[in-house]
Amino acid sequence: MITKRIIPCLDVKDGRVVKGVNFLGLADVSSPVSLAKYYSECGADELVFYDITASAEGRGLFTDILREVASTIFIPLTVGGGINTLEDFDRVLKCGADKVSVNSGAIRNPSLIGEAAKRYGDQCVVLSADVKRVDGVFRVFSKGGRENTGMEAIEWIKRGVDAGAGEVVVNSIDTDGVKNGFDLEMLEAVCNAVNVPVIASGGAGGIDHFTQLFRAIPTIDAGLAASIFHFGEVAIPDLKEELHKQGIPVRR
Amino acid sequence: MIAIVDYGVGNLFSLKSSFLSVGADAVVTDDAEILKRADHIVLPGVGAFGDAVKKLRESGLYQVVIDEARGGKPLLGICLGMQMLLEKSYEYGEHEGLGLIQGSIRPIGDVIPSNYKVPHIGWNALHFPKQKHPLFKNVKDGDYVYFVHSYHGTDCSENLAATTEYGGTLTAAVAQGSIMGCQFHPEKSGDVGLKILKAFCEL
Numbered sequence: 105m106i107t108k109r110i111i112p113c114l115d116v117k118d119g120r121v122v123k124g125v126n127f128l129g130l131a132d133v134s135s136p137v138s139l140a141k142y143y144s145e146c147g148a149d150e151l152v153f154y155d156i157t158a159s160a161e162g163r164g165l166f167t168d169i170l171r172e173v174a175s176t177i178f179i180p181l182t183v184g185g186g187i188n189t190l191e192d193f194d195r196v197l198k199c200g201a202d203k204v205s206v207n208s209g210a211i212r213n214p215s216l217i218g219e220a221a222k223r224y225g226d227q228c229v230v231l232s233a234d235v236k237r238v239d240g241v242f243r244v245f246s247k248g249g250r251e252n253t254g255m256e257a258i259e260w261i262k263r264g265v266d267a268g269a270g271e272v273v274v275n276s277i278d279t280d281g282v283k284n285g286f287d288l289e290m291l292e293a294v295c296n297a298v299n300v301p302v303i304a305s306g307g308a309g310g311i312d313h314f315t316q317l318f319r320a321i322p323t324i325d326a327g328l329a330a331s332i333f334h335f336g337e338v339a340i341p342d343l344k345e346e347l348h349k350q351g352i353p354v355r356r
Numbered sequence: 357m358i359a360i361v362d363y364g365v366g367n368l369f370s371l372k373s374s375f376l377s378v379g380a381d382a383v384v385t386d387d388a389e390i391l392k393r394a395d396h397i398v399l400p401g402v403g404a405f406g407d408a409v410k411k412l413r414e415s416g417l418y419q420v421v422i423d424e425a426r427g428g429k430p431l432l433g434i435c436l437g438m439q440m441l442l443e444k445s446y447e448y449g450e451h452e453g454l455g456l457i458q459g460s461i462r463p464i465g466d467v468i469p470s471n472y473k474v475p476h477i478g479w480n481a482l483h484f485p486k487q488k489h490p491l492f493k494n495v496k497d498g499d500y501v502y503f504v505h506s507y508h509g510t511d512c513s514e515n516l517a518a519t520t521e522y523g524g525t526l527t528a529a530v531a532q533g534s535i536m537g538c539q540f541h542p543e544k545s546g547d548v549g550l551k552i553l554k555a556f557c558e559l
Binding site: 197225226243 | 370476521
């Protein structure tokens with residue numbers, strides 16, 4: 105049986121993981137390579153690296169890091185952040201990324217999804233959407249959640265999938281950082297609209313939120329989180345043990 | 357030496373790295389002479405079947421791979437590379453494969469319920485027939501590996517080496533003696549995948 109995936113997300117700036125990381129026994133807590141190794145050994149099913157660097161120099165550091173991660177750990181790697189062109193896809197795929205996540209780049213140039221899917225295959229293109237309720241309607245936000253594009257989110261995601269996105273990451277701005285649980289209403293609306301894997305992001309505060317997510321929405325494929333894993337609030341082996349106990353299929 | 361066939365499809369960085377990590381001497385090559393000198397050959401692949409076979413033919417390596425495999429050199433096809441080992445594929449038309457292993461490639465949609473998502477993406481469990489192929493000597497029934505595919509091998513009869521369950525039974529691996537293929541990605545399947553690659557190197 106296919107298992108539900110647990111995915112830690114790492115923000116990388118100038119080659120280092122940002123947001124303090126609080127792990128015992130990790131010599132270098134801001135090294136993407138040691139963190140990736142740590143997560144892989146803990147049973148993470150996949151890793152997402154998000155490049156938040158602005159400078160060209162930083163971009164170079166990022167690809168060096170990516171190459172090092174990809175030669176050290178052997179689970180799927182998704183890379184996002186600053187993906188605006190096919191050349192950006194090429195740059196990270198050559199360094200060992202398996203999937204590339206597009207967000208603002210696809211909003212600025214929607215044909216990027218189709219072009220990338222045609223060149224690298226649907227399985228390679230992940231559409232990531234930051235979504236927030238505005239007057240009761242799900243709207244897509246760009247630029248890291250700062251700017252309302254005015255687009256209706258479900259329509260946008262459907263469009264992306266029709267164009268060739270092979271997976272969707274839905275990040276609810278409303279629940280992000282609140283640690284009160286995933287945005288079940290929003291995620292269910294997306295799952296009902298598309299037939300590709302949907303990854304839930306935003307709002308996880310504890311193990312219960314993952315069990316709640318997979319129980320409430322059986323068609324959701326994965327749960328993604330950052331700080332709760334980084335700060336050790338949720339340990340992946342404990343999370344998987346609990347999901348297993350609750351009858352939710354996970355890789356252990 | 358392990359030769360990974362480079363015929364212009366996909367990125368082989370992780371695949372090469374994974375072989376290096378199990379202590380193998382691996383090279384990515386489009387040179388027929390290196391394939392002939394290698395102890396083992398790996399045929400990777402992503403994308404569409406018809407295109408990939410065409411590219412392999414254009415690279416001039418198509419016949420070399422067939423001859424080396426028929427001569428007894430261990431060959432491992434991965435993902436689309438596994439599919440190409442079979443006789444034909446029905447992906448976007450009908451295309452001939454290398455014909456090294458009996459069987460044909462058909463949509464997984466033929467054997468799974470319509471509400472299941474296609475492609476089959478994620479970690480799923482391997483199941484083995486009674487007689488386990490040596491490629492899997494270090495892994496257990498129920499071990500998880502990473503899949504990404506919309507088509508799979510059918511009519512492989514006794515060459516079916518592993519299956520996985522996704523609302524129906526899908527072909528996860530095929531093998532006929534020293535010719536083997538994995539539908540999943542061992543180079544992305546953590547420790548289980550590395551054990552499979554190591555076993556291949558030891559064949």
